[in-house]
Amino acid sequence: MRAPAPDSLPAMAAEVAADAAAVAGRHADSVDREARFPAEAFAALKEARLLGLMVPRDFGGGGGGLADAAAVAHALARQCPSTGLIYAMHQIQVACLVRHGQGSDWHRGFLERLAGEQLLLASATTEAGIGGDVRSSACAVEGAGDDATGAAFRLEKQATVISYGTEADAILVTARRTADSPPSDQVIVPVLRGQTRLEEIGGWDTLGMRGTRSIGFRLVAEADRAQILPLPYADISARTMLPVTHILWSSVWLGIATDAVARAAAFIRAEARKRPGTPPPGARRLAEATAGLQTMRGMVRGALARFEEAADDPDRLTAPGFTVAMNTLKTEAAEMVVRIVGQAMLAGGLAAYRNDSPYSLCRHLRDAHSAPLMINNDRILGNTANLLLAHRDNGTLFG
Template identity: 80%
Template sequence: MSGPFARAASAAAEVAGRHADSVDRDARFPAEAFAALKDGRLLGAMVPRDFGGEGASLTDMAAVAHALAQQCPSSGLIFAMHQIQVACLVRHGQGSAWHRDLMARLAAEQLLLASATTEAGIGGDVRSSACSVEGDGDGDGDGFRLEKQATVISYGAEADAILVTARRKPDSPASDQVIVPVLKDQLRLEEIGNWDTLGMRGTRSIGYHLRAEGVRAQIMPLPYADISAQTMLPVTHILWSSAWLGIASDAVARAGAFVRAEARKRPGTQPPGARRLAEVTARLQTMRGMVRGAIAQFEEASDSPDRLTSMGFAVAMNTLKMSAAEMVVRIVEQSMLVAGLSAYRNDSPYSLGRHLRDAHSAPLMISNDRVLGNTANLLLAHKDNGSLFG
């Protein structure tokens, strides 16, 4: 991460850390952290310079998500989810005047983007939609209507725009989907249920009855299936994993601080948790290498739709998600064993209670079982070539 981004990320992470307990306790949106991210121009950093952004890379944004999650996992995950939508817009919207204007607004106003991909009645399958884009006429200036029972829209009430998936037309198959970015003043949100969860409480991932109206120029030109395969799926797994790595990194850092404090009490004697610390540090290094490798793999293939849509690439990204989601839980649990009761207490500087609760969301966000099933289907046709760098 380059100097300006690093400084802005560090400042925002410090703010996020100061308010993390309040965000978790009250299950509220981390407003202070996102005010700092806006001040640092990090929300629109990936927008190309031609449209007023900073032209930041996915590597830069992964590093920001990682830094935030070390202090406040909810802030890190929200930032990751926002940047997933930014990546879709930047990579697939530059050929459209409406989406170029949205990118310029994103950079100038530091808009916060959310997504509405899940829907009641489709069993968690984001590659199917029950709702559709409705309205007369097919011209860019013709109006549309859209109504969706979204089971989850994370931080929906705070978002300045929401990227909504829907069937292209009322008579389209469920899999013929498009993405429609809808601005805050174009939509109405009616809450469905509440948000009182074990962890990741600041994400405010509430269900909503969404109603929106706009013009057809807002519909992204490329089908959702292509956007998902080329950008949304890999970027989601990479940025989520970067945030989970942040949780794991801070857990190991706290465990290490505990062991060093114990060592100072008994100079010349290895503390009981030192060996466990070495073990969990090795696991953290493995997770870090895995995330870095996935980022490099994506950036190497980023200009090749054929590589991005290959079965081998999908298997690699699915494997990243499953492995990182399992590793963050294991690393936090091992770190807790290092620090013992001090990690178990909520009033300790080595406390890992929130880390543990937040980490357990990872295997549930796009269920690991679902990802495993999708990967199994891919492997029926795909055979790994056995190459070290393949």
């Protein structure tokens, strides 16, 4: 498998990922049926050195950008949505380290390890007792003073979800800065496998996205304070984690929708060949699904372009209008993927409804329904509503 070229375009990144995507596709049914981690696909991704895609070349990585990661996540999701989503979640953590960790010796060394060893990163942001609000933490960094940069600390978190936690080589954990800090004064710290104990506090038997293995854990970590990212989590979230999450998640959902429409189109064409000159009954539904897919694709591309234009400007990244745009991407894309897959299923009829059909959309439909729940659309819409009290759209076509 080829590693991505330093100046790779998104299309090239997707081409490099084609072999790994094919592996993901061959094992997708097994991953879904057994609710297991897609180990075969990630072995292929590591071989292609795609876990370090966004790490700068100076650290031994692929030097790719967010568009490259989105293209790979999309290509994987077309074959196995669980694989695509895990890859997206990994790259969200990589983006945080790349954009906010290069000023620290420890994090520069970690980026080199990430690229060299193709480490898989997970995150622990949710927590029992905070009601799903990732901008609050109950747990805290404990055991050393703020100025003891080389001192050890201890952290214990009741994490309601750590996707693929037992398979990850490192987990980025949010916590209060100190035991005396308020819930919103958070930091984020990467803790390595050997520094962490995980005890399962829940199972994972779900409708869809079963391969993500999003189990709850009691996480206990002991590490050095040098591992804490220096920028407050509030800034990391606004400048990187929130927009990158919504763009990469939406790219995954777009991959699901793309494959659903492709399967529906294949079915309609097969039916049309049986009765030349007579449009199959589902052709109109296919047209509706295709129109929705084109709209969704334009929305994801537009959000990606908007982020890349603002990427180096903290003021633009933290402006209410930018946050509204990224929140809207998430909520709309999450609803669109459910709608598009539903239209594609109507186009395919019973062939799409069957599990044993080459045109089956059963897994697509189940996986799509996870989208509005990650993070719940109602929570995001509530946050957007509050932002709109202070923000007014300028009404321009290209604003």
